[in-house]
Amino acid sequence: MDVKAKTRAGWDWLRGPEPWTRRMLATDLAVGGVLAVLGLGVDELSDGSGPRMLAGSVVVVALTLMRRRLPGTALVVASAVGALLPGTFFITPLLAWSAGRRIVGVGRAVAAFALAFVAAVGASVADQSAQMQPVLVIVFSTLMFLAMIVMPGLASRYWSQRRTLLRALHERNGQLLRERAMVAGQARLRERQRIAQDMHDSLGHQLALISVHTGALEVDPELTGRQREAVGVLRQASVAAMHELREVVGILRDGVEAPAPVEEAQPAARGVAGIPGVVEAARGSGTDVRLTTSGQPRPLVAACDHAAYRIVQEALTNAYKHAPGAPIAVELRYEDDSLVVEIANGPAAGPADPGVVSGGQGLTGLRERARLVGGMVHAGATEGGGFRVAGVLPYGTEPAGVEDVADDFGQRAHAQTHAPAGEQPMDWAAVDKELAVRVRSRTGGVAVGCGIAFAAVVLLVIVLGAGVVLLVDSAGDAMIGRDEYDAVHVGESEQSVRDRLPSGESFMTAGAVRKGPARPPGSECLALLAEESSGSWGTDLVFRFCFQDGKLVDKQVYEVKQ
Numbered sequence: 001m002d003v004k005a006k007t008r009a010g011w012d013w014l015r016g017p018e019p020w021t022r023r024m025l026a027t028d029l030a031v032g033g034v035l036a037v038l039g040l041g042v043d044e045l046s047d048g049s050g051p052r053m054l055a056g057s058v059v060v061v062a063l064t065l066m067r068r069r070l071p072g073t074a075l076v077v078a079s080a081v082g083a084l085l086p087g088t089f090f091i092t093p094l095l096a097w098s099a100g101r102r103i104v105g106v107g108r109a110v111a112a113f114a115l116a117f118v119a120a121v122g123a124s125v126a127d128q129s130a131q132m133q134p135v136l137v138i139v140f141s142t143l144m145f146l147a148m149i150v151m152p153g154l155a156s157r158y159w160s161q162r163r164t165l166l167r168a169l170h171e172r173n174g175q176l177l178r179e180r181a182m183v184a185g186q187a188r189l190r191e192r193q194r195i196a197q198d199m200h201d202s203l204g205h206q207l208a209l210i211s212v213h214t215g216a217l218e219v220d221p222e223l224t225g226r227q228r229e230a231v232g233v234l235r236q237a238s239v240a241a242m243h244e245l246r247e248v249v250g251i252l253r254d255g256v257e258a259p260a261p262v263e264e265a266q267p268a269a270r271g272v273a274g275i276p277g278v279v280e281a282a283r284g285s286g287t288d289v290r291l292t293t294s295g296q297p298r299p300l301v302a303a304c305d306h307a308a309y310r311i312v313q314e315a316l317t318n319a320y321k322h323a324p325g326a327p328i329a330v331e332l333r334y335e336d337d338s339l340v341v342e343i344a345n346g347p348a349a350g351p352a353d354p355g356v357v358s359g360g361q362g363l364t365g366l367r368e369r370a371r372l373v374g375g376m377v378h379a380g381a382t383e384g385g386g387f388r389v390a391g392v393l394p395y396g397t398e399p400a401g402v403e404d405v406a407d408d409f410g411q412r413a414h415a416q417t418h419a420p421a422g423e424q425p426m427d428w429a430a431v432d433k434e435l436a437v438r439v440r441s442r443t444g445g446v447a448v449g450c451g452i453a454f455a456a457v458v459l460l461v462i463v464l465g466a467g468v469v470l471l472v473d474s475a476g477d478a479m480i481g482r483d484e485y486d487a488v489h490v491g492e493s494e495q496s497v498r499d500r501l502p503s504g505e506s507f508m509t510a511g512a513v514r515k516g517p518a519r520p521p522g523s524e525c526l527a528l529l530a531e532e533s534s535g536s537w538g539t540d541l542v543f544r545f546c547f548q549d550g551k552l553v554d555k556q557v558y559e560v561k562q
Helices: 003-015 023-047 049-066 071-081 084-101 106-128 134-218 223-252 272-284 304-324 362-372 414-419 429-480 482-486 494-500
Strands: 288-292 327-332 338-345 376-381 387-394 525-530 540-549 552-562
Touching: 023 049, 023 084, 049 084, 071 084, 071 106, 071 134, 071 223, 084 106, 106 134, 106 387, 106 414, 134 223, 223 376, 304 327, 304 338, 304 362, 304 387, 327 494, 362 376, 362 387, 414 525, 494 540, 494 552
Parallel strands: 288 327
Antiparallel strands: 327 338, 338 387, 376 387, 525 540, 540 552
């Protein structure tokens, strides 16, 4: 394996299971750089050397890149080197957040955080035991660990689990929608097949008998020409009804129209072009029917064309049933934006046949058919005692009112019609239920958030209290009075001077040795702060003692900026 392949393999391993894009890499490098710069300030306060600052910056950037692939390891390493490299202080919350989010399993997460706690406390005790009491170091390290690592880790884990739960709920909701759609489709298909079979077995048999008997009656020599013509009309109507029944059965079974054989095809289409044929058939049966057309004929889309045909057909059928013998006027008006189909009949010449079968759904079906194509149908009695049916159908293809149509499960047709390709339609009922669940569970979420906030406040108070204790203890190791400074004389032994003075190992005196006058060559100096105020705002009064060859060789008093 060449160097390039090894580099590629190492890069893939470092990237981990998550897709690591160039944007994410740039973001991680930028975050690592900012944290490294902040860490340089911490190193400067702790009087760090140049190599330690460089090492801290490198470790910060490396841990920022490792947190995706090895979140637990990065957290433990940062906790262990935090005492030796103060520049890694600001990266620990980020590593804790990543560890809480990415470590799979509660046991592994607890083990990683426990190991990080042991490493952090152990490193702090080893580094600060000479300056502070070990018990105080352990207490302060524990509080800092809780504030800087445990709290971000818990918040990250809670957020990650909540996000995972919501994603699982969304996926499950989508799966349930798909399964429900499949079940509904199968139920519809079974019902359509049952209806198609019933229609084929019952209506098909009756229409076939009508066609056979009328065919035989048509060649009866005892019939007059007028009667033979009427029987021919009946036979043609039965044959046309059989063709339409075959198409309807095909649609119910397969969802598509079943094409009729060429030799049995109807002479006129089931559209506006077929309306004259329907009128002619009605006129041939002895009904006074007139057809008028006005305006410039324009083509209609297939759905509108078929709707116009069905409106005329249903209106004529109603006139036959309820007003036998009344004259009927059929009018087609091509207006600027729509086709108006109007069928009006006069008052009935006699009482309607009580044996006429009527389902009462014809006009309702016409209204629904027209509405689905963006039109409308009006039906009502006229002043002269007749009846009028008028339909307005657009020329275009834009449907109107589809969004108000609900399917068998209460889902709106608008969502299914306008859903993007490849996406499931939105189940608004399920969304409403989910929102209701969220409202009911808001109390629990608020309780968890309040608990975390309360724990954070308590922890902050504890950390502040421990900080005050540490500050008081550090002040005792870093401050002396003017009388103590004057009591020390140049030439005294180093041991006797150090026995009378504090150790000076405190963050309060960090960098104070280098900021004063030039030190004697080869000497080792001790800087302490004065208990008295320097007299000017923003400056501290420093007492410096320099030792060489076991004796005090120089002492200075100077001011440094805070």
